[in-house]
Amino acid sequence: MKRAIACLTIALFSAAMIFTPAVQAYSFVSTVPQSGGCPQPNSWNLSVSSPLDRQWSTSLPSLISPVILTVAAAGTSAQLDEIEQAISDSFSVWAGVSGTTFNAVAFPGLEAPLARVTSPNSCTNDAESNVDGLNTICFNQSSAAFTPGVLAFTRTFTANAPGASVGTSGPAAFAGQILDADTLFCNTGEVTFATPAALATSQAAGAYDLESLLTHELGHWMGLDHSALIRAMMFPFAPPPGQFLGSRPTTQAPDGPLSDDDRTGIRVLYPDPNDTLNIGAIRGQILPANPFALAALPAPSVGSSVTGMVGAQVVSVDADTGAIIAGVFSSGSCNASSPPTQFDGSYDLERLPVGHNYNLYAEPLVGIALPADFVVPADLCSQDVTPSCIAPAANTNFNVRTLPTAP
Secondary structure (H helix, E strand, O other): OOOOOEEEEEEEEOOOOOOOOOOOOOEOOOOOOOOOOEEEEEEEEOOEEEEOEEEEOOOOOOOOOEEEOOOOOOOOOHHHHHHHHHHHHHHHHOOOOOOOOOOOOOOHHHHOOOOEEEOOOOOOOOOOOHHOOEEEEEEOOOOOOOOOOOEEEEEEEEEOOOOOOEOOOOOOEOEEEEEEEEEEEEEOOOOEEHHHHHHHHHHHHEEEHHHHHHHHHHHHHEEOOOOOOOOOOOOEEEOOOOOOOOOOOOOOOOOOOHHHHHHHHHHHOOOOOOOOOOOEEEEEEEOOOOOOOOOOOOOOOOEOOOOOOOEEEEEEOOOOOOOEEEEEEEOEEEEOOOOOOEEEEEEEEEEOOOOOEEEEEEEEOOOOOOOOOHOHHHHHOOOOOOOOOOOOOOOOOOOOOOOOOOO
């Protein structure tokens, strides 16, 4: 029997400057079922019988340069409470998005308090040996994944077949079900994080906002990939030290730090069947003006072909307000009766607010965030199943022209 789980690690990098806003593209990570077939988006099984157990390690690094700045004195229970509050608030940001089932009402598992563990090895360096089914946030870890510029990374394990399980997790109900998620923060003394309260103090001028980073990493917990929008929470580069991304959560806007792109992404993964507002969709293909331009591209595999532009950003903008609502990457389509994925430049914008007029834009991914910062389209294929599939690289070698509107 082939592997019953798949591992994915996504890192968050530091940013040395403030960037101007750009386009956005929510996307999520997928798993190709062990039995073959079409890729399935990774997500939790949000049910009462499958609670999302959450814990964090209270083992903190003890270095001369503080790793986590808090208003409370270091080494006290008040310091742990302050850090734990930042973690809880970051979960609440995602649970505050309307039109999803990821909330305490639809998913009672979120009402359970965070568990505390004291072991410094709660998130081990070895990805394979930490498949324990426990979902943990750790600050006292070293890892080869902390290459220069990496502030934190999240590692998830997903089932590629129903019935698969790891550690304490129950058997998976579907391929793509997330079974284990762990977030590790860099523990070097050269990087300092600060809780929201501490970030407001003068001593935190060089510290990264812990809550922003946590909210970003928990987006990966949910199954979201990076976004190419600089102001999106899921952009792969963190805001500069001393700055917070977006607005602080409030009672009126609990999901305040998120962009519309972030909200659309979580709605796609965990749609609320009772939502009647965010049910619009725009689908299509990105094709080259000269189809012979694709002839020079190598075929990704025997079982699939490249007939459209792969990796282009397709962005939906509210035509009346100019607000960027959501975007995706053009990639491929998959027919369940005849897999694997065919890379025809298909895109699918889901869970858009209805009653709006939209303009669509397409462009190559050549900005600050590059194709290497994203998982798609690589996760749409697998060489471990039949028919096999190797994804092509994102196509960035094209120009976009706007044609005049016909009278």
